[in-house]
Amino acid sequence: MDKLIEQLQHNLSQVVGFIYPNEIELHWGILVVVYPYITGLVAGAFILASLERVFNVKEIMPTYRLALLTALSFLIVAPLPLLLHLGHPERSFEIMITPHLQSAMAMFGFVYIWYLMMVLVLEIWFEYREDLGRWARSGKGWKKYLHYLLTLGSLDHSEKSLRFDHKAVTFITIVGIPSAFLLHGYVGFIFGSIKANPWWSSVLMPIVFLFSAIVSGIALMILVYGLSTLIRGKSIDMACMNKLASYLLYVLIIDLSLETLDFIHRVYESVESINIMGQLISQKLFISLIVVQLLLGTLAPISLLVLSKFLRLPDELKRLLFFLSAILVQIGIFSTRWNVVIGGQLFSKSLRGLTNYKMELLGLEGLLIAIGLLVLPFIILTVMVKILPPWKDQKPAVS
Amino acid sequence: MDRREMEISRREFFQKAALSGTLLFIIGPKVKDSVAQVTESGETITHHYAMGIQVDKCIGCGRCVNGCKIENNVPREPFFYRTWIERYVITVDGDVVVDSPDGGISGFPETKEKDAILRSFFIPKLCNHCANPPCVQVCPVGATFSTEEGVVLVDKDYCIGCRYCIQACPYGARFLNPETKTADKCTFCYHRLAKGLVPACVEVCPTRARIFGEIGVRSSQLTRFMRFNELQVLKPDLNTEPRVFYANLDGAVK
Numbered sequence: 001m002d003k004l005i006e007q008l009q010h011n012l013s014q015v016v017g018f019i020y021p022n023e024i025e026l027h028w029g030i031l032v033v034v035y036p037y038i039t040g041l042v043a044g045a046f047i048l049a050s051l052e053r054v055f056n057v058k059e060i061m062p063t064y065r066l067a068l069l070t071a072l073s074f075l076i077v078a079p080l081p082l083l084l085h086l087g088h089p090e091r092s093f094e095i096m097i098t099p100h101l102q103s104a105m106a107m108f109g110f111v112y113i114w115y116l117m118m119v120l121v122l123e124i125w126f127e128y129r130e131d132l133g134r135w136a137r138s139g140k141g142w143k144k145y146l147h148y149l150l151t152l153g154s155l156d157h158s159e160k161s162l163r164f165d166h167k168a169v170t171f172i173t174i175v176g177i178p179s180a181f182l183l184h185g186y187v188g189f190i191f192g193s194i195k196a197n198p199w200w201s202s203v204l205m206p207i208v209f210l211f212s213a214i215v216s217g218i219a220l221m222i223l224v225y226g227l228s229t230l231i232r233g234k235s236i237d238m239a240c241m242n243k244l245a246s247y248l249l250y251v252l253i254i255d256l257s258l259e260t261l262d263f264i265h266r267v268y269e270s271v272e273s274i275n276i277m278g279q280l281i282s283q284k285l286f287i288s289l290i291v292v293q294l295l296l297g298t299l300a301p302i303s304l305l306v307l308s309k310f311l312r313l314p315d316e317l318k319r320l321l322f323f324l325s326a327i328l329v330q331i332g333i334f335s336t337r338w339n340v341v342i343g344g345q346l347f348s349k350s351l352r353g354l355t356n357y358k359m360e361l362l363g364l365e366g367l368l369i370a371i372g373l374l375v376l377p378f379i380i381l382t383v384m385v386k387i388l389p390p391w392k393d394q395k396p397a398v399s
Numbered sequence: 400m401d402r403r404e405m406e407i408s409r410r411e412f413f414q415k416a417a418l419s420g421t422l423l424f425i426i427g428p429k430v431k432d433s434v435a436q437v438t439e440s441g442e443t444i445t446h447h448y449a450m451g452i453q454v455d456k457c458i459g460c461g462r463c464v465n466g467c468k469i470e471n472n473v474p475r476e477p478f479f480y481r482t483w484i485e486r487y488v489i490t491v492d493g494d495v496v497v498d499s500p501d502g503g504i505s506g507f508p509e510t511k512e513k514d515a516i517l518r519s520f521f522i523p524k525l526c527n528h529c530a531n532p533p534c535v536q537v538c539p540v541g542a543t544f545s546t547e548e549g550v551v552l553v554d555k556d557y558c559i560g561c562r563y564c565i566q567a568c569p570y571g572a573r574f575l576n577p578e579t580k581t582a583d584k585c586t587f588c589y590h591r592l593a594k595g596l597v598p599a600c601v602e603v604c605p606t607r608a609r610i611f612g613e614i615g616v617r618s619s620q621l622t623r624f625m626r627f628n629e630l631q632v633l634k635p636d637l638n639t640e641p642r643v644f645y646a647n648l649d650g651a652v653k
Binding site for chain 1 (some may be wrong): 497569570637
């Protein structure tokens with residue numbers, strides 16, 4: 001508690017103008033920034049995977065299974081930042097057992113379980129069922145047994161059963177797209193429905209969250225597909241990369257348009273909160289909003305992608321530009337989440353002052369834990385790729 | 400009965416009425432404000448509590464803030480308040496300067512704008528015990544709730560400490576208790592109400608700037624306050640329907 005008080009004393013010294021005395025403590029820190037960032041990656045990666053299935057985009061086929069596994073890896077980690085942030089994590093299960101149905105947050109458990117079990121796990125299982133059976137029969141060592149276990153005893157590989165698998169996957173994907181929209185749109189709604197906070201309270205919030213999610217998911221898949229292919233020593237499928245980059249560009253433009261619309265709408269309406277919002281942007285969020293989110297995270301990748309699309313560049317250079325854009329987009333989307341979550345708490349609800357956020361380095365809600373939570377999905381993904389190889393080009397050795 | 404007799408009896412009637420009216424005015428609120436949960440016939444009475452703030456009477460002494468901290472074991476550090484006082488100074492130029500040093504617990508230092516003050520006043524603040532409370536709406540487990548009497552409470556044995564309610568409160572009335580790690584706020588001193596007492600802040604206010612009572616009870620101090628003053632609530636546009644009513648509230652207060 002002494003540490004908290006020390007931190008609050010520091011915050012108090014940083015206050016500009018007037019804030020309510022209870023507002024000196026900033027309640028949602030870096031972990032609550034990580035949460036929407038991760039769910040956004042999940043929703044984005046899944047929506048990308050769905051494009052191949054539902055809209056039959058053949059070029060991005062190499063990323064289909066990888067995107068599903070990536071989405072699952074991130075989804076497994078998604079509740080952790082929330083759990084670590086709770087005052088009483090041991091009571092977290094109450095959200096599922098005794099949910100207060102009027103609360104947007106109470107839906108978390110249901111949306112999460114639905115998405116995890118009914119969409120991702122089910123889709124992955126049907127997609128891999130045939131392979132699992134084959135690996136269970138022909139594999140070696142512990143993997144053979146693990147694969148057998150994962151088949152759940154379903155070893156029927158008849159024409160009819162495989163047709164059913166295909167149908168099931170397509171059906172789940174069709175259900176999955178609105179579910180992915182729900183997952184991340186709902187996260188946006190958690191913020192957008194808070195009428196007490198003019199920075200958050202916007203009907204566009206769930207939609208902006210959704211499109212920024214798709215942006216981040218596609219950029220993530222460019223990185224994951226590119227890097228995993230390089231690590232495996234295979235050549236990158238440029239048709240796939242070009243298609244991913246095109247999608248990234250289109251969705252970035254939609255995302256930028258929505259954000260701009262939101263901005264213009266606020267400035268034009270110019271309601272009571274506009275002055276403090278202006279101060280917030282110019283004094284507290286200039287670097288993270290204008291420089292990182294807008295210039296580095298949105299306009300720079302749009303320019304790079306436009307260049308790589310319209311100039312005749314060699315493949316190597318194009319790939320480099322795609323990677324660079326994807327990294328910039330990730331930084332930009334993380335800033336977007338930061339600007340929403342932290343930005344929304346840096347001004348007083350009295351609309352008369354600004355406060356400060358000092359991030360801890362160590363500690364349960366510190367930077368190191370946040371970095372750990374962002375690395376963890378990649379560790380899970382590495383393990384998952386070993387168990388469920390998503391590559392179509394490389395069948396495991398048949399004994 | 401002739402006309403003269405009629406007049407006398409009328410005079411007597413008015414005298415008696417005035418006397419009993421005065422008596423009722425003195426003892427009435429005491430009787431009506433006391434918290435009687437169950438009548439003799441076994442009926443349960445539901446009270447609808449509210450608070451009135453007479454802005455003109457608050458002198459910013461901070462006794463309410465201190466009284467509340469002592470009564471409710473609110474952490475003494477200057478970041479946790481169930482009630483606090485804000486001072487508004489409106490200058491000749493129209494600038495509004497607001498402060499609340501340590502929630503006003505030790506009163507207020509002299510203003511810096513000494514020569515340029517147009518007007519200045521104190522605003523006691525606390526949970527508004529909204530009839531349409533956004534904090535209750537967002538609580539994912541229902542740990543915060545409105546009682547039948549319209550008091551908004553937090554069950555500290557049930558709260559998971561997600562802090563969504565703190566974000567949802569437009570008035571900054573909630574904080575996370577650093578000891579229990581759960582959401583905390585004004586309870587209208589619910590434990591005192593159950594004993595027929597008024598909240599601690601009302602009890603200790605030396606100028607009777609705070610008036611506590613029941614809505615709908617005709618002869619109470621609160622009803623009198625509500626009848627003879629123009630009332631305002633904080634942030635009415637948010638449709639939270641506060642049950643803390645301010646008399647003569649300046650438009651600068653948010």
